[in-house]
Amino acid sequence: MxxxxxxxxxxxxxxxxxxxxxxxxxWLRSNLFSSTTNTLLTIFSIYVVYLLVPPAISWTLFDxxxxxxxxxxxDSGGACWVFINARLGQFMYGFYPEAERWRIDSTLLLLVVxxxxxxxxxxxxxxxxxxxxxxxxxxxxxxxxxxxxFGLVEVETPMWGGLSLTLIIAIVGIVGSFPIxxxxxxxxxxxxxxxxxxxxxxxxxxxxxxxxxxxxxxxxMFPLFLPEGVNFDKLVRALVGVMLFSAAYTAExxxxxxxxxxxxxxxxxxxxxLTYWKSxxxxxxxxxxKHVIPGIVGNFIGxxxxxxxxxxxxxxxxxxxxxxxSTDPKWLGYSVEGYAFCAMVYWVFCFSMSQYSQxxxxxxxxxx
Amino acid sequence: MNxxxxxxxxxxxxxxxxxxxxKAMHKWYxxxxxxxNINMNVNRGERIVICGPSGSGxxxxxxxxxxxxxxxQGDIIVDGVVLxxxxxxxxxxRREVGMxxxxxxxxxxxxxxxxxxxxxxxxxxxxxxxxxxxxxKFLERVKIPEQALKFPGQLSGxxxxxxxxxxxxxxxxxxxxxxxPTSALDPEMISEVLDVMVELAEEGMTMxxxxxxxxxxxxxxxxxxxxxxxxxxxxxxxxxxxNNPQNERTKLFLSQIIQH
Numbered sequence: 001m002x003x004x005x006x007x008x009x010x011x012x013x014x015x016x017x018x019x020x021x022x023x024x025x026x027w028l029r030s031n032l033f034s035s036t037t038n039t040l041l042t043i044f045s046i047y048v049v050y051l052l053v054p055p056a057i058s059w060t061l062f063d064x065x066x067x068x069x070x071x072x073x074x075d076s077g078g079a080c081w082v083f084i085n086a087r088l089g090q091f092m093y094g095f096y097p098e099a100e101r102w103r104i105d106s107t108l109l110l111l112v113v114x115x116x117x118x119x120x121x122x123x124x125x126x127x128x129x130x131x132x133x134x135x136x137x138x139x140x141x142x143x144x145x146x147x148x149x150f151g152l153v154e155v156e157t158p159m160w161g162g163l164s165l166t167l168i169i170a171i172v173g174i175v176g177s178f179p180i181x182x183x184x185x186x187x188x189x190x191x192x193x194x195x196x197x198x199x200x201x202x203x204x205x206x207x208x209x210x211x212x213x214x215x216x217x218x219x220x221m222f223p224l225f226l227p228e229g230v231n232f233d234k235l236v237r238a239l240v241g242v243m244l245f246s247a248a249y250t251a252e253x254x255x256x257x258x259x260x261x262x263x264x265x266x267x268x269x270x271x272x273x274l275t276y277w278k279s280x281x282x283x284x285x286x287x288x289x290k291h292v293i294p295g296i297v298g299n300f301i302g303x304x305x306x307x308x309x310x311x312x313x314x315x316x317x318x319x320x321x322x323x324x325x326s327t328d329p330k331w332l333g334y335s336v337e338g339y340a341f342c343a344m345v346y347w348v349f350c351f352s353m354s355q356y357s358q359x360x361x362x363x364x365x366x367x368x
Numbered sequence: 369m370n371x372x373x374x375x376x377x378x379x380x381x382x383x384x385x386x387x388x389x390x391k392a393m394h395k396w397y398x399x400x401x402x403x404x405n406i407n408m409n410v411n412r413g414e415r416i417v418i419c420g421p422s423g424s425g426x427x428x429x430x431x432x433x434x435x436x437x438x439x440x441q442g443d444i445i446v447d448g449v450v451l452x453x454x455x456x457x458x459x460x461x462r463r464e465v466g467m468x469x470x471x472x473x474x475x476x477x478x479x480x481x482x483x484x485x486x487x488x489x490x491x492x493x494x495x496x497x498x499x500x501x502x503x504x505k506f507l508e509r510v511k512i513p514e515q516a517l518k519f520p521g522q523l524s525g526x527x528x529x530x531x532x533x534x535x536x537x538x539x540x541x542x543x544x545x546x547x548x549p550t551s552a553l554d555p556e557m558i559s560e561v562l563d564v565m566v567e568l569a570e571e572g573m574t575m576x577x578x579x580x581x582x583x584x585x586x587x588x589x590x591x592x593x594x595x596x597x598x599x600x601x602x603x604x605x606x607x608x609x610x611n612n613p614q615n616e617r618t619k620l621f622l623s624q625i626i627q628h
Contacts (some may be wrong), residue, residue: 191393264471266438270462272486273462275455275459278491286477347518
């Protein structure tokens, strides 16, 4: 025991914490070796990492083959990334004609260029740019991708595929389902019985069926109900299906957020004379959405991965086309590389979404 | 009715123009009869304190005045507008009637300044610059202009309640309703809020205040209304009310608060 210095009451200064509780040593002590069980777990975890990580790294990097143009170049015993290299074009663009692939590139590039200012805090015209991205950009994107006018060759949707198709379905699904979900969530809580019953019914119907069923219905059953001669594109039908399916989930997540808002916030807004929609837009939704960012992003990540189900209606998304390529006799036996590549790409996209959502959460934190 | 230029308190102006008229008003929460035959008039410039035991319906009464609660029978007329379920009338009334709540109900995702400018911009259609100018004027009046860019969560309870008062004043209301504005505050913060309310009264604001702060009632009220079990039991000038209560129920209530 060190002897305590005595201070007069009211004059005790603030002292630094004991050295063993701060810094790296303090962190290790309190987090990794705080008890016998914790110490054993730490040692066990290090052993598991030792067993798994080095072989995985040597397979993917040190023993792997990267360059070449046929399976003969893969002889090092590790991963054969040559397969991925050789088929990369197809993985990215599907069966989109090679001469036209710049159209996909420029559509994507345009989106990236338009999105950059949205992340710059001092940019002042975010609302206008956002409206442009939401309403004008899809039209530009559609004409660029589908072609058939402005001197562009028409590329029919069965030719679309690969990662670009996955991105198109995911982005359209996410962007389209969000506003529908918001309106459904508000509608379900409406005081008007008809509105609330309709929204509840809609949500429960779409949440009650698997996405596969939705896609099957859209591609097989839906055309049967249409009058003869009327035909919607298969991709459009799948997009609408994915969008409504995801909207039902978003609606329930948002409704959870709405329920977490204290009654006083509604009353505070009402007492100031704000109308229903204004109080929703400026007071309730910003708070409710902030609470449910993790849930909404979870939905979006789920949707991104679920897009791969369009394979069953004959659309070759990213996973679909990788799978198809690995059944090619020229590359038989390299499906592990294909799946590993797929997993990495999906992970990069999903992890970025997750990281972005966390940065938004931090930015919106206002101390309550 | 007060028709004199000054009233019992001697320093306040009360006009004889009726701004709130409540006639034979009843309210039920489903089967529960919470307000029974309420009749009262409020003149422009009056400061009315409503007190009574909890559950007596005093908060419900003032919440009916801006239709946060709906009444089922009788009439409430605010500044010439009859309150019905017509949304246009309700919104028109809410624009003219400010309200402060026990728990402030500030919008935590908006800065203090944005809290104050939201309604002027979107309800009064004011320009952002004008709204901010007015907001700063009222934040100065409640003595916290330096907090304008902070968020409500960073302020003390007393400061938050003063922001809430400023937020209501930005709408330039004709009447202010206070629903137990100091009940959720630490003792040391009560007086900073009451001071602001006293100043507001001195400037001639029409106020209806549900509160247990009897000192405040004595200082600024020109009428004290005592409610119990959904009825107005007694109303009088504060001196008479506190020194010479008529009803047994009022006497009991007053003796209980004085004991503490």
